[in-house]
Amino acid sequence: MNTNKTRVRFAPSPTGLLHVGNARTALYNWLVARHTGGKYILRIEDTDVERSKEEHESQLIEDLHWLGLDGDEGPEIGGPHAPYRQSERLGIYHEHTEKLLSEGKAYRCFCTAEELEAERQKAIAEHRPQIYSGTCRAITKADSDTRAASGKLFAVRLRIPDRPLRFHDIVRGDVEFSSETVSDPILVRSSGVPVYNYVVTVDDALMEITHVIRGDDHISNTPKQVAIYEAFGWSVPQFAHLSTILGSDRERLSKRHGATSIASFREMGILPEALVNYLALLGWGAKDGTSETFTPPELIAEFEIERVTASPAIFDFDKLHWLNRHYLKLADPARIMDLAWPYFEKAGLLPARSPGDAAIRSWFGKLIALFLPSVDRLEQLPEKTHFIFRFDAILAAANEENATILRSEAAQKVLAAFADRIRAWEDPMTPEQFKLWMNEIKAETGAKGKDLFHPVRIALTGAHSGPEFDKLIPIFEEGSRLSLPEHVLSVRERVEQFVSA
Template sequence: MSLFNKAYAEHTGGAFVLRIEDTDRARYVADSERQIFDTLRWLGLPWDEGPDVGGPYAPYRQSERLDTYRPFVEQLIESGHAYHCWCSPERLAQLRAEQQASKAPVTGYDRLCYGKTRDERAALPGFSPTPVVRMLIPDDAPLQFTDVIRGEVSAPRPDDQVILKADGFPTYHLAVVVDDHLMGITHVVRGEEWISSTPKHVLLYRFLGLTPPAFAHMPLLRNTDKSKISKRKNPAARLLWFREQGYLPEALRNFLQLLAYPPVGESEKATFEEFVAAFDWAKVNTVGPVFDLKKLDWLNGEYIRSLSSDELAERIVEHLRFTGEWAEPDPAKVDLLRRATPLIQERLGVLSEALGKVAFLFTTDADLVVADDARAQLGENSAEVLDAAIEALQGLDAFDTASIEAALRASLVDGLGLKPRFAFGPVRVGITGSRVSPPLFESIELLGRDSSLARLRALRATL
């Protein structure tokens, strides 16, 4: 939703407002606000107004605006559009259970408290001394509204929604109506799960004599099996997960665009600026798009390959710093990674794969472990191959990629008459400990003469 909010705000020259809606104290998580800030900034979606940047309608945390909501609640009570409810949580739970058991056609609050004084209600069972405030839904409540994306939309009839809780905090429904009005919000963009709540909001605007904003309800993402994505069961529902895995923010942003919007040009790759320039609510897909990570993996790879090797190296180092693998990067390691990055760029899917692909460069010769599958594929002539390779490399004057390749080809392919696959396999295993590695000759140059020879001799000694 933030992506489309931001795009429309920029397209129309408006302001993108970040408001922390934290009135549900039972679900409040202390670190969640910082995660929102960090994730949106990482995605390249900064806000024009918000808790940490200020703005003309501060404060932007609803928990800091409690005095703002009270007059609106009192106005609704005085006008007869809201009333106090003293029903205890136990009584409400029993009511819900009875309605479910009887399969009642009309469910929700039964208005036991409506029209009663505190004393009158106290004489009845299920009384709580601290009341909530409920809005009174009229029989002729409008259940249709115009959606920017979907056109005319119908929603089920709501029951008498709580708008002020016993702890003095407003519910989402009242708080957003009041704040959207006071902050001059023109467009509310949110998920389609809020369609059923929109009639309540439209009613509150009418009760308070206010003009409602335009509503745009985005489709909900689905798993590949078409089920709804669950934050508890699917880690990909948490945006921070993508940063942890090493996806590029521009690739994820592009991917999210494509989930609910057609490509803006001939290619599926598009910058955010191109998306903003072409933005049109009429093009937004209303069918829940499938969140296919394979598509994101492909797109991320395309973005990785479009970076310069130096820029990619900087991204990898930043990722390692973020994950804590390289909390304080050693300049020598950073330089080695920068020189190794061109060797892995074409094969890299996400940033988190980078260090594993060049781990042999950051492993001491004594600590290098030859993988079992790599050792198993060594042929009977591997000792002969390693002897020849050691002799060829130790005799080089210049230890660069071209000289290394020429010497090994002359010694192993031409001298021993081996095909490259069989000639260079034992050398690769000795240098990297693996069957698969970045380009071999470049890797040997990066590793250096002394380490390369030490590793080849160590493997040879085991044969």
């Protein structure tokens, strides 16, 4: 790829949430710009007035910021090719339409919607391609001017040359469409609103876009856009059409497969660096063929659009979760605490943060450090730590697996010995004291391994498996001394509650 003055763009429509497919497109454009030292432009395609919403644009820009895909030019920061919203560029499109009409490269089409539909139905009945027949192509300029002056509604169509339309696709190679399959496309509707293929081409040309990187659903649009470039005498950019992203059932990824919007992944507690890493792998791979973890700087250094494959990519939620676990472990603990706190606050387990919560924050840091390795995403932490805040001895004792363990004679002896010691103990429990007691109980009862530890773990946590006691006991003891929305029971309180249950 020529790295001199590479200019790419991401041009979404603000008609809904930013989804995985568009986010990958944005990422690939951003990586090409950063890898080549070029420019990455954000352009908002909002000519669909009925569906375009300001709140969608705000959410879209926020999601891109969260992913770290900030632009060099765009509606927020401006640039030499402003404005960057299509709704603010209508005068530009009108000016270019007049130029094409004056040069005879476009013409007015006075066919009504009914006439066009009748033509389409006839083509279907005769098993012919459903393309415009060119009825208005031969109307003289004088006749066209007269009809327009009389107030008759018209669309504007591009006059397609009688030759194949060709372009090179970086992902798919050379592509060719016959002129018959393209027909004479509409540039401006009879309502006066310019169509997508027209405005996107004008914008890309005027903004000096060198590489158009987008989804493969745009391949059929490309010959029309190539024809528009050629009509104006503009250089045709390089194209790269990215493969479709599929779900595990090999159908196009949609909501039925799970979360697909960037906002949803963010709400789950997926880190942006994990999602960016995963999106990069949906159709691209490292030169060594094995590396799968890349920080954004590493992606910038490694990424080449020529390595993108044309094969559909399968969205694997398990792999995304694996990558998220990887980045959760690498992340600054203070950052993870800040990100995790709102999940606990929403669950009613932590208070709203304030400058005076240093003790709670210190304790919360230990809690997160203990449980973070066992979750895929931050939203799972409140449920994973639920027994810390809301211990239910009756429910724990009634659990079928727990009940089976607790019915044994060994378990009853171990619990009785542990309860006797805790009742006689006045100081806060420490891991060292706990270890000493368990050694004594082992000698007294002859219990060992699971028979020794499982009954005590059930009494303290409500389950027979979980974190190591030396990490867990300080969580109980320190937490019980804090002022929290839910009182954290100490070891003593847990045992007393369990024995009485």
